[in-house]
Amino acid sequence: MLHEISFRLGRGQIVGLLGPNGAGKSTTIKIIAGIHAHRSGRVRVADLPLPEYAVDVKQRIGYVPEAAVLFESLTGQEFLELCGRLHGVEEAALQARIARILETFGLSSDRVMRLDAYSKGMRQKILIAAALLHNPDLILLDEPLSGLDVNAAILIKDLIAALAAEGKTILYSSHVLDVVEKICDRVLIIHQGRLIADGSAEGLKESTKQTTLEDVFRVLTNSANVDPGVGRIVSALRQ
Amino acid sequence: MKLRGPAVSRVLGSLGIDAPRYWLLLDLFTELAERREILNQLGRDGITLKVSSWMFLVVGGLACLGFLRSPPSAATFLGAFTLITVMMLGCILISEAGNSLVNPVEGLVLAHQPVDGATYTAAKLTHLARVVGFLAPALNAIPAFASLALLKRPFWYYPPLHLAATYSAGLLTGFFACALFGFLLRFIPASRLKSVAQIVEMLPFLAMMFAGQIWRWVVLRIGGWLPAGSAGRRYFAIGLPVAAAATLIMGIRSLSADYLIRVSNLAHGGGGGRAAARRSRVADVVARWLGGPPARAGFAYTARLMRRDWAFRRQLIGILPLLISMGVMLAQGGTADPFAGRFSAVHVMPHVFGVALFLVAISIIHGEDYKGAWVFLLAPASAFDAFARGVYGLLWFSIVGVPHAILLAVLAWFWPVSHVLLWLAYSLAVSSLYLGLVLRLIDGIPFSKQPVTSRGAYFMGIMIGGGLAIAAAVGLQYYLVFRSVMLAAGVTAVLWGLVWLVTRSSLEAFAVAMRFNLGLASAETGAIYTEVDA
Numbered sequence: 001m002l003h004e005i006s007f008r009l010g011r012g013q014i015v016g017l018l019g020p021n022g023a024g025k026s027t028t029i030k031i032i033a034g035i036h037a038h039r040s041g042r043v044r045v046a047d048l049p050l051p052e053y054a055v056d057v058k059q060r061i062g063y064v065p066e067a068a069v070l071f072e073s074l075t076g077q078e079f080l081e082l083c084g085r086l087h088g089v090e091e092a093a094l095q096a097r098i099a100r101i102l103e104t105f106g107l108s109s110d111r112v113m114r115l116d117a118y119s120k121g122m123r124q125k126i127l128i129a130a131a132l133l134h135n136p137d138l139i140l141l142d143e144p145l146s147g148l149d150v151n152a153a154i155l156i157k158d159l160i161a162a163l164a165a166e167g168k169t170i171l172y173s174s175h176v177l178d179v180v181e182k183i184c185d186r187v188l189i190i191h192q193g194r195l196i197a198d199g200s201a202e203g204l205k206e207s208t209k210q211t212t213l214e215d216v217f218r219v220l221t222n223s224a225n226v227d228p229g230v231g232r233i234v235s236a237l238r239q
Numbered sequence: 240m241k242l243r244g245p246a247v248s249r250v251l252g253s254l255g256i257d258a259p260r261y262w263l264l265l266d267l268f269t270e271l272a273e274r275r276e277i278l279n280q281l282g283r284d285g286i287t288l289k290v291s292s293w294m295f296l297v298v299g300g301l302a303c304l305g306f307l308r309s310p311p312s313a314a315t316f317l318g319a320f321t322l323i324t325v326m327m328l329g330c331i332l333i334s335e336a337g338n339s340l341v342n343p344v345e346g347l348v349l350a351h352q353p354v355d356g357a358t359y360t361a362a363k364l365t366h367l368a369r370v371v372g373f374l375a376p377a378l379n380a381i382p383a384f385a386s387l388a389l390l391k392r393p394f395w396y397y398p399p400l401h402l403a404a405t406y407s408a409g410l411l412t413g414f415f416a417c418a419l420f421g422f423l424l425r426f427i428p429a430s431r432l433k434s435v436a437q438i439v440e441m442l443p444f445l446a447m448m449f450a451g452q453i454w455r456w457v458v459l460r461i462g463g464w465l466p467a468g469s470a471g472r473r474y475f476a477i478g479l480p481v482a483a484a485a486t487l488i489m490g491i492r493s494l495s496a497d498y499l500i501r502v503s504n505l506a507h508g509g510g511g512g513r514a515a516a517r518r519s520r521v522a523d524v525v526a527r528w529l530g531g532p533p534a535r536a537g538f539a540y541t542a543r544l545m546r547r548d549w550a551f552r553r554q555l556i557g558i559l560p561l562l563i564s565m566g567v568m569l570a571q572g573g574t575a576d577p578f579a580g581r582f583s584a585v586h587v588m589p590h591v592f593g594v595a596l597f598l599v600a601i602s603i604i605h606g607e608d609y610k611g612a613w614v615f616l617l618a619p620a621s622a623f624d625a626f627a628r629g630v631y632g633l634l635w636f637s638i639v640g641v642p643h644a645i646l647l648a649v650l651a652w653f654w655p656v657s658h659v660l661l662w663l664a665y666s667l668a669v670s671s672l673y674l675g676l677v678l679r680l681i682d683g684i685p686f687s688k689q690p691v692t693s694r695g696a697y698f699m700g701i702m703i704g705g706g707l708a709i710a711a712a713v714g715l716q717y718y719l720v721f722r723s724v725m726l727a728a729g730v731t732a733v734l735w736g737l738v739w740l741v742t743r744s745s746l747e748a749f750a751v752a753m754r755f756n757l758g759l760a761s762a763e764t765g766a767i768y769t770e771v772d773a
Contacts, residue, residue, distance in 0.1 A: 058351055059353040065351070071267075074270070085263050088353075
């Protein structure tokens with residue numbers, strides 16, 4: 001359940017969305033993506049209100065979901081073709097984009113393999129490719145680096161920066177605070193369904209008098225004192 | 240006119256359907272069905288459809304034989320086959336519409352794509368029409384052409400009329416199935432939807448079983464409420480189809496709104512989120528007597544997934560009408576003492592448990608969360624013997640023990656206590672023997688394999704052979720065993736001995752099957768060979 005969350009995302013911004021498990025990060029992203037109905041409040045994407053213009057909003061966003069749910073019997077190429085065509089991408093451009101993205105992700109030779117034979121990282125790359133194919137204005141990334149190897153993770157981080165430079169808006173939800181600190185211009189922290197912080201990583205560090213984003217997160221989400229919890233687990237294992 | 244040309248696109252557009260995405264989705268559903276990804280989700284692939292069509296063709300031909308003795312009028316003939324079409328397709332289409340429309344995986348993949356509900360629903364309905372297009376003509380092809388020889392007054396245009404009418408009836412049945420799920424999606428909360436959908440899927444089976452009672456009730460009661468006089472009845476005859484059409488349109492429109500969002504929400508709210516955290520006393524007993532923590536694991540794991548696994552619960556829909564009809568038979572005079580010398584439902588009852596156990600055994604291996612079975616790879620191979628006993632304990636307790644305890648309480652009102660105890664001991668022995676036998680059909684860890692739908696042929700032989708064996712056993716029971724208390728007691732004692740032997744060996748086979756299916760057997764093969772120092 002989300003309460004009184006209000007923020008605006010600017011063009012070309014990379015905004016990190018942080019919060020403990022169950023805080024409401026994925027729910028927030030799903031509401032913006034038009035796949036989760038909100039009971040009250042207003043959500044507008046590119047001045048289009050949701051849920052009234054959900055189809056138009058979906059046309060303008062790219063979404064990488066938290067769970068890599070795919071049609072397992074399709075090949076990587078077929079899945080990307082489906083997503084591109086559903087977004088109305090012209091066929092020649094679509095094939096060129098698929099070829100270029102798969103080549104960059106190192107999946108060219110695997111494109112005719114069924115998705116049920118893909119590894120977790122390969123599936124994640126397909127999801128990221130599917131989110132980008134139609135050149136969306138707003139990109140919603142829910143744990144996009146999950147399962148990726150180091151090289152692929154570096155590639156995606158660079159890609160995010162390049163897309164922002166192209167004027168794309170990126171909302172990046174993650175638990176990996178180092179990455180968020182490094183690539184995001186702005187950080188939103190959600191805790192128990194409420195937005196408890198909104199600012200640049202440097203600004204948040206300064207206002208909370210902490211030296212790292214991890215410390216800021218601990219202080220703001222009351223998880224600073226995790227040591228007793230660790231002690232309880234160790235003593236339970238000894239029993 | 241080209242099917243996918245601009246003219247058709249304009250027609251689709253005028254209906255609020257986005258033509259390019261409609262064709263894309265239609266191709267997607269066909270492709271997924273052909274690759275057997277959405278089996279049972281309107282996903283009958285070409286081969287399955289053709290096989291089903293041949294079966295329907297034979298059924299249609301056999302149904303014609305019923306009209307050989309007295310030639311029917313065209314109206315009677317058409318009415319009978321329309322009814323047969325609606326009933327047979329109803330069983331398939333309600334289940335398939337449920338699977339197709341209440342399918343969270345599809346919702347999760349497609350919900351964030353720019354597809355509006357009307358386009359998605361239209362694609363689903365077209366796919367459904369394809370299924371009907373195979374089955375309805377197959378069922379009616381022989382009757383339509385045989386009518387020229389069978390009807391009292393045949394006419395040349397009856398065959399196309401018959402085919403068109405029955406196809407329309409089949410299509411309407413499919414649309415009503417979709418409309419029904421449209422209402423469910425609209426009005427039932429996501430956390431309850433899957434359970435309600437399962438109950439709905441059971442309705443056609445119940446309707447077929449109690450067709451006679453329903454018909455009598457409709458004719459006698461509703462017929463009595465209708466206004467007298469031909470004008471009143473005419474208004475009713477007009478009003479009923481209008482109401483049906485309105486219901487159909489409203490139901491399908493319910494699908495068209497934010498359908499994909501609702502379905503994708505099922506993935507998050509499907510099970511209701513929370514489950515009661517309670518400690519089972521029976522599990523304590525199982526752990527104490529059947530092998531410690533691994534036995535408890537087998538008991539608790541299987542018990543929880545039997546309650547919560549959607550795929551398993553769906554497969555068990557077939558059992559419920561059987562149990563309901565058993566209950567009805569018992570209520571209608573099945574409580575006669577088995578030693579009274581007349582046949583009653585009570586003679587069949589132990590074997591109903593056998594049928595129920597068989598259906599559970601062939602279904603329990605498949606689960607929605609089959610990918611989670613990797614956790615068993617980490618368990619020591621030695622744990623599977625006790626795990627198997629835990630699973631056995633659960634099946635015995637829930638399907639054999641508890642129903643017999645209830646029967647004890649009920650039948651003690653009607654029979655002498657000695658007869659109740661002897662009959663229950665006999666029924667328990669027979670049921671336990673069935674459990675020991677069907678345990679061999681559980682080919683691996685429960686809920687560890689992907690659900691498949693094409694297992695009917697594999698088990699057909701067992702079902703036919705089992706049915707004959709049950710018929711013979713019921714006959715022996717009635718004509719021989721329950722004619723004397725002493726003989727019944729002796730047979731019961733022998734049966735318990737058999738139970739002991741069969742269950743012991745089946746439990747070993749079950750544990751081996753689990754290890755084998757996990758691939759652990761290969762790791763154990765070292766135990767077979769002993770290295771000998773030179």
